[in-house]
Amino acid sequence: MSGTEQVSGVCISPRDSILIIFADPLDEILRGKKRYEIRGKRCPSKLGTRVWLAAYGSSAITGSAYVAACHGPLDTNTWEALRSGHCVPGPRLYGDHTFAWEFHDVRRCASVPFRRKQGAITWQTGPG
Secondary structure: OOOOEEEOOEEEOOOOEEEEEOHHHHHHHHOOOOOEEEEOOOOHHHOOOEEEEEEOOOOEEEEEEEEEEEEOOOOHHHHHHOHHHHOOOOOOOOHHHOEEEEEEEEEEEEEEEOOOOOOOOOEEEOOO
8 A cells, every 4th residue: 555545534644653452452442441551661752643553463443542651660559550541450561661651532443454564563654
């Protein structure tokens, strides 16, 4: 695909970022229950931007979110204090390297097909 991809009024540029998330946590994000995505590293280049969201193993973008902040590394107390927003049971996932990416203005969209780029695990640029 070249240029901007438009499906059902959704326009995805080749420069846009697509965040790959496991399906269950993605559903919680899109329903507004989960406000923090827990990862083992910071996301400085995405702060203040809108990113597209897709489920791991799928070939469809199903939403977008504004990356408002990156908290961390989280200590045990902060992990517990944010639990209702990250919805992850148990101890910190990445120990002393646990970060919470805070999402605002989450929007579900009509399914937009995209082609996963080889090796893309967390981030991908553009629809493929």
